[in-house]
Amino acid sequence: MLKIGLLGAGRIGQVHAVNIVAHPQSELVAVSDKFDEPAEKLAQMHGATVRSSEDIIADPAIDAVLIATPTDTHADLLEAATAAGKAVLCEKPVDLDLKRALDCLARCEPHGKPIMVGFNRRFDPNFAHLKAAFDQGEIGKGELLSITSFDPAPPPVSYVKVSGGIFRDMAIHDFDMACWMYGALPDKVTAIGSSIVDPEIGKAGDFDTAVTTLEFSGGRIAVIKNSRRAAYGYDQRIEFLGSDGLLAAHNVLENTIEKITAHGATKAKPEHFFLERYAKAYQIEWNSFIEGVQGASPLPVTLKDGINALVVAEAAALSAREGRSVDIAKEILR
Amino acid sequence: MLKIGLLGAGRIGQVHAVNIVAHPQSELVAVSDKFDEPAEKLAQMHGATVRSSEDIIADPAIDAVLIATPTDTHADLLEAATAAGKAVLCEKPVDLDLKRALDCLARCEPHGKPIMVGFNRRFDPNFAHLKAAFDQGEIGKGELLSITSFDPAPPPVSYVKVSGGIFRDMAIHDFDMACWMYGALPDKVTAIGSSIVDPEIGKAGDFDTAVTTLEFSGGRIAVIKNSRRAAYGYDQRIEFLGSDGLLAAHNVLENTIEKITAHGATKAKPEHFFLERYAKAYQIEWNSFIEGVQGASPLPVTLKDGINALVVAEAAALSAREGRSVDIAKEILR
Amino acid sequence: MLKIGLLGAGRIGQVHAVNIVAHPQSELVAVSDKFDEPAEKLAQMHGATVRSSEDIIADPAIDAVLIATPTDTHADLLEAATAAGKAVLCEKPVDLDLKRALDCLARCEPHGKPIMVGFNRRFDPNFAHLKAAFDQGEIGKGELLSITSFDPAPPPVSYVKVSGGIFRDMAIHDFDMACWMYGALPDKVTAIGSSIVDPEIGKAGDFDTAVTTLEFSGGRIAVIKNSRRAAYGYDQRIEFLGSDGLLAAHNVLENTIEKITAHGATKAKPEHFFLERYAKAYQIEWNSFIEGVQGASPLPVTLKDGINALVVAEAAALSAREGRSVDIAKEILR
């Protein structure tokens, strides 16, 4: 039984808490949050205690921490936790600043502790199934990957301002998905964006709609479409064209009901947002983390993966700003 | 080039006329109808002449006739046309009275002329594809066939009264489909019905909603669902459960558009009624008739097939009336 | 917190145990089974104790029992448990013998304890959604209900012999679904069956493939198709034709992946069997039972409902045996 400290009792921390508690080999012993109320509520619900992050990290009885705090604290907590000998599951992104993230990697690695970054979508059973089918050669060589990733509604502009922008905040999941599918970092990134959904987002210097193309070695391409608003909910799809065919992961719908009337045939919408759509993915993510920490299988998402996605995001932001393709090796990793 | 006489210039006669004219090996030379106006209009449109049925049948220059007149004239015209040496394509049903239909068969057969009954659905590319897949063993042994067959709206009660009833008028297509799929006549027929769509139909002694089960040798079953009303249009589907799987022919939709909004994901309705849904089937039916008459391939629907469907309809009507299963060999064909 | 005794530690008992334990307001305190091993294993896994059924029923500290024992013990345990003041959730069927089930109802009712029969499918979110849409009038008046209910593979003949037959054992779920949808018991039942899947099932006096039609007041019809074998898994669908349209509950597929190659476009099969397909339904069923026992809402499935389904099954078996429609009021409930 692994004893777990949860840093961060917000929305995503609450999702993880349920899975930590439900897992037969993990136990939630401590919760921290900068606000007392959510921490206490969560601790009480699951029989844990409220403690400071420092205290949790320093406690030798705690085996692993889950970092679900605001982004700007991730790198510091990662470094402290690994230094203290903890296994860590850290929510994405590692940091909004690539340099800081690279430093974090350099400081954490020597401790040799298991670190996993929370790219939850890799654990979605549908996407995992698509990836497995691709790896088994079911569509031959991968040529053109398409990812559709729309949120139901834009976040408040106040959030946009501190989010790092659509590429680092939202598309980063899709960049990880593309790198994972191809098993590589792209060579070039080309992005465009606009703020057609909410002009205030544009005034804040960000986009709400964007298209990014990634060029991988050998002529392999990925294209990622992002929008901060799909009136019908959360649109999360993948299509992968290969030399022998196409694999598609369609949306998960709210139910299987179809109604046919004089007005047409109506089915349900996609699951509304990530809490619904990825509920099972979060469970599987936690299972994978536990298995990885126990050495039963390698950790499926590394800190390096987290940084790679950030590298692509950095390149995309630069590309969209300057209206040209960005060479990752020469301009981002130089 | 086969010279064709068309008997009957109503809705279905008009459909056939277009296909006769469009076929490179058939020519519409004469049209008859008990009403002058539609006959003249149709003849004029396609460069044919209006003549009486007797005259058309007697003309040695005419190779084949297509009987699209009211049902109660089918048997007489069939007999006259085959006696006169014509090949015949006759709309279903042969006659509402089984005994009359059997007499017709007995009188027509000796002439040895090609006769085909217009079970258009056999020529629907989807149903034909399903049948071919089944015959190729793609689902193993056939066990349970389900046919959904709903019209968009009930006919006027005046028509219902002379229609022969839902089993002889509407379900007869589905009975033919079931016999065709299994390549056999059923042993037993069990039917129930109600007049929930329009009580006036019930007062006229008919049903508007019915379910018929057919038991074929070896325990093979078919179930046919009929309704005179589907608010969304013409519902024409087949599902065939076999030992190795299931084959389904879904409806043909009006288009491929899907609209997804906060209210759900809406697709098009099925094609509205038989003229739209079976437009292609009627073309292929005519091609098959021409090929059969020219000896290029056997006629795919025989007069015997037309009578078999009527036998099932007779049994279904008796079953529904008496609330019990009807044995075809003992009670209908005795 | 309700203290629960679980009678029966077999496959379905194990499913319930997990949900009892996971529910915040129920606690699994005791397990009984005629075999020691499964009872001990289950009790240990969930921190409960193994006791005899009698002991559990007699224990005043236990609030409710869940009866998941072999069918022939259901009625006795129901009577004993309600007499001892327990709330009861009893797996279907109440008894294979209708008279015995009616006696049970007569004996249990006076105790006034909450009794719910485990028709899990009512709690399937898709079917529940369909029912709600129907009740809200989305397709107008219900006219023709169709239920497809196929198992992935036939049970062993040894089971078939004690099962009560396909109508009491398997179709009973669908009969409950039909009664629930229409909110009524049918007037007439007409069924046919065959043993085409496995002739040994026929030799044992049962069918493996059956079609049952139910006639409800006002001309409303339901048709139920059952097969003990669908090579592709568990096929559980409903279609409801109403005056204004059609509602369909499609199968739940294993995933959302589609692969398109030169051989066609392939999607996943339906969830394999009831444990997968109805996992969520069992959870919701348990929630509903707890809410009902606590008085928060009425119990959604009563003992009377369980008996009604049995009445239909009795009529179906008689109908299939005698090749005629069976009048429920005159022949079954007389």
Add this chain to the structure above:
Amino acid sequence: MLKIGLLGAGRIGQVHAVNIVAHPQSELVAVSDKFDEPAEKLAQMHGATVRSSEDIIADPAIDAVLIATPTDTHADLLEAATAAGKAVLCEKPVDLDLKRALDCLARCEPHGKPIMVGFNRRFDPNFAHLKAAFDQGEIGKGELLSITSFDPAPPPVSYVKVSGGIFRDMAIHDFDMACWMYGALPDKVTAIGSSIVDPEIGKAGDFDTAVTTLEFSGGRIAVIKNSRRAAYGYDQRIEFLGSDGLLAAHNVLENTIEKITAHGATKAKPEHFFLERYAKAYQIEWNSFIEGVQGASPLPVTLKDGINALVVAEAAALSAREGRSVDIAKEILR
């Protein structure tokens, strides 16, 4: 009855010939081709005569010509035909060289004759339905349009070399579709490409896989995915995200059959290539041309539209070559 001269008796000329002949208000009187055999075969099949292009254009009895010759002859023939007072339907593209195309426009316009460019996809009933739904505001303001356009197999490299490249030859259809949907020419074009399908295509200086993003005024975006190879056939889809939802035009499948076995649920592939997929579109296109020439409705695709698509193609080719976004007003139309 309009008398039509058909210039070009190749594959696409043959498609048009059938529609010209079938239309009640057009008559195919003359055919030209640089090769005698196809011209004679086509003329004979449809009762037309073989003549030279010059002769056809000079004949005052001919009302309209359809230009289906090789691309490098389009502009000259357009100019000659309009100068001779003919209405013209010209296959795309107007010319591979934008300057030449602009000159052609300048020379043709003064004659005031109806000219239509053959962007057949606008007449596909599905895309037309999507466009109409969009124009009626069914998804609100258009924000992100996605076009998937894959051919079943790459053309021979010999063709690639004279094709003008993937943007002018293949994507031009999609560029027209995007301009038509938004009712505008984009401001900026950004494209990338690779030759992963066939490296020989790369050696010939072209791409076989490409992604183009178009930026329209107000932040509206279109993204176009092209591949010269989809192992499953012709993939032609559109998705349009708007402020209120999404409209999608799915592929047209070969049939409606679904087969479900232990290996999954398989449906048909898309229609194989443009002759099958767009058969109906070519008919409707011809109808629209006839209506336009007769003044019944404006011509739905103008010569200007043909040039606009070429402008976008020019920009895309430049963008892909230089790895940067291209400003249409400043760089292409300067």
